[in-house]
Amino acid sequence: MAKDEDSSANVTRRGLVLMGAQLALIAGLGWRMRHLQVEEGERYRLLAEENRVNEHLIAPSRGLIFDRQGHLIAVNQQNYRVLMSRERGNPADTLMQLSRIIDLSPERRARILRELYDRRAFQKVTVAEHMSWEDFARVAANSPALPGVETEVGLSRHYPEAGTFAHLVGYVGPVSDYDLSQLENPDPLLREVPDFQIGKNGIERRLEDNLRGSAGISRVEINASGRIIRELERVEGRSGEDLQLTVDSGLQDYAQRRMEGESAATVVMDVQSGDLVAMASAPSFDPNNFVFGISTGDWRALNEDEYRPLYNKAVSGVYPPGSTFKMVVALAAMELGLVNPNETVFCGGSIMVGNRRAHCWRRGGHGHMNLRDSLKSSCDIYYYDIAQRIGIDRISEMANRLGIGIRHDIPLPAVRAGNMPDREWKQRVHGEPWLIGDTVNSGIGQGFMLASPLELCVMTARLATGKAVSPRLVRSVNGVPQPAPEPEDLGFSAAGLAAVRGGMWAVSNDRRGTAYRSRIADPQMVMAGKTGTSQVRRITEAERRTGVFRNEDLPWNRRDHALFVAYAPFDNPRYAIATIVEHGGGGSRAAAPIAQDVMIRALYGPEPPLDAWPSARHQEIRERRRLGLDSASVQRDRA
Incomplete structure (x- = not known):
């Protein structure tokens, strides 16, 4: 009996111990649950939410650029591309799988991997862009099995007029480390959106802040493998501002083609408003090649060309x-x-x-x-x-x-x-x-x-009007006209201006004038001008004793520059023009005929009457028209 009582007491003590242990465990778990749910609940809710929801910046649509007639000269077009981050899976394995769907060379895969590990895990890198619809669709269909890979339809810049506006509008390209280093507080767009494009030259560069716009935000739900399930919220950004320039695309194209085969520049300006209606530099280049990534060979060819096609001679060239x-x-x-x-x-x-x-x-x-x-x-x-x-x-x-x-x-x-x-x-x-x-x-x-040719054009406009006319390139922003202040009178005497203008009239209209062959024959549109020859080398006394060298006997880069400035009509000035032909020799021979043709095109429009030219040039003009040199917009390579 005593033995049974001892056993019962032992069992009771063990039960109490076990029960105590269980209660302690339950209490510990309860305390831990309270700690996690109450004291650290907010932290873990955020972590869970971030696992389930991602935020992405939405690149804004870049502002469009129009000419003065409303013709598009810089547009956005669809860009099918594939992006990748290294948040999920093994990037090297994923790229290997992707290379079985689209062409990705080992060198390209290595570059992408370097970019991925140079950035934060959630930042995306462009794997391929400007893809065909077929390749894009294949990647999209297989993306659930490709961790971190996304397909996206973005926008890419396109210049429909190719080289016609290359020096003026410029071009865009992906943000580089150098670009970021030049900015004190760079827009997050520039860092977080893969290969975001910014202006690299021309108006695209100088008016980048107007054209870029601001980013939108997309909040998306993702699964454990990083696959997007649905979009939870979308806040659209602000598109860039549309710009309308003062330039006329028809006249710009004509001036560009009229200088074909030369290293030259022509600027045409409305003398009343200051509007630059043409600003052409020859030879030109195709800015679309820079948007897609110019090849090493093309880049070398542009840089080594002695005619300097990348150089905007109209505003950067000084002579x-x-x-x-x-x-x-x-x-x-x-x-x-x-x-x-x-x-x-x-x-x-x-x-x-x-x-x-x-x-x-x-x-x-x-x-x-x-x-x-x-x-x-x-x-x-x-x-x-x-x-x-x-x-x-x-x-x-x-x-x-x-x-x-x-x-x-x-x-x-x-x-x-x-x-x-x-x-x-x-x-x-x-x-x-x-x-x-x-x-x-x-x-x-x-x-x-x-x-510069721009300065010479301004000079001519001020002589034509007697007013402080200043050049203007932007006509409106988002449809809102930009002010064109009334130019102040320069205070010149009527006699002084009349004397100078009379001399310019004689240059183009007196039979002994240096530009008589390049006059405008229509008495209602008479042009007043001045030829010029800019010495590249000094003629020595020794050369003079033996006979001055003719320009055409010298190497091209030692010949004199040819210049011509003019305004028309003489009695009621509307346009001023300045043309330079590098190493062209005499202004009357090389520059004046180009300026004459461009001025006639500006005054009369696309189909000037033959009688606008002197009869000595009628056959030449007929031949140019027969060959289509003065009509449709075409791009040609310089011989």
Whole structure:
């Protein structure tokens, strides 16, 4: 009996111990559950939510770019592409599986892997883009078995006019590490959206903030393997702003094709509003090649071409303006009362300046020249003489008033200001005093002087109107017209402007004018102009004794530049033009015929009457039309 009682007591004690242990375990579990649910509940709810829900930035639609007539010159087109992150699975294995569906070389797979491990696990990398629909559909059908792989229909930039607007509109390309390094607080779009495209050149670059827009957000539910189940929420971003330019695509295309085979630039400007209706640089290139990724061979060919197709000569090229600068000197002399239009200077072919002989381009001289005749015949001796009377500082002041040596504010990168030197400039830059020979050289647009075609066009517009016309490139933003301030009067005397304009009229319309063959024959559309030749090399005395070398006998890159500036119609100016042909020789031979044709196209539209040209050019124009050179927009490779 005692033995049974002892056994019962032992069992009871063991039961109590077990029960106590069970209660302790339950209490511990309860405390832990309370800790997880109450004290750390918020943290684990967030972790669970992040496992189930992902947020993605939605790239905005880039703003469109139109010409002044509303024709699209920069658009967005669908881009079928495959993206990948390394949040799920083994990226190397996934890429190997993907290479059995689409073409992915070992080198390409290695590059993608490097990119994946250079970024955070959730950031996506572009595996393939610009895919055919068939390849895209195959990847989409197999994506459930490809961890971290997504298919996406994005947008890519396209330039339907190809090279016509390449220097003006520019192009876009993927964000690079260099791009990011230049920004203090880069937009998250630039880091998180794979291969997001930004402006790399032209208006695309300068107006990037307007064109880019802002990102939207997509919240999606995913499963354990990272497969998207459904979209929970979508907040659309803001599309980029649409831009309408002042440029006319028909005139731009014509100017581009008219300069084919040359290294040249042409700028056409509305003298009343300042609208740039054409700004062409030749040769050009296809900006679409940069959007898709230009090949090494194509890049090398563009960079090694001596005609510099990547260089925007219209705004970045600066050249001695040559005789196109003579109107500046003439107007300065008139405004200062140092000459009158009928006063003559004798040109015997050369004059002594200090201990050096300065020559006129016409070796035998022009005889007695007044202001009108000096412009008509482009007499150098006349301007050697009056430049010395005026002095370089006052010549420089007049040039600045007319837009030379000024960086004009238009939304393009690498817009260069020319150089209009004075005494202080030479002392500061060269550490030397200004010499009388420097003034003489400046009187004919040579020496230290430099001007871009844009500046020469502005100069011509201001001479035509007497107003401070400034160039304008953007006409409207999202349909809202951009203001075009009324230009201020420059305060020139009527007599001074009339004298200079009369000389320019004679250049193009007097039978002895240097551009008479490039006149506009229609009396209602008469053009006033000025030819110019910009020396690339100095003719030595030894060369003069043996006979001056002809430009055509020299290597191309040692020949003189050819220039021409003009405005029309003479009685009611509408357009100003400036054309330069690098190493083209004389302005009357190389630049004036191009400017004549472009100006006629600007004044009359796509089908100018044959009678707008002098009869001597009718056969040439008929032949150009027969060959289609002056009609449909086509792109040709330079020979």
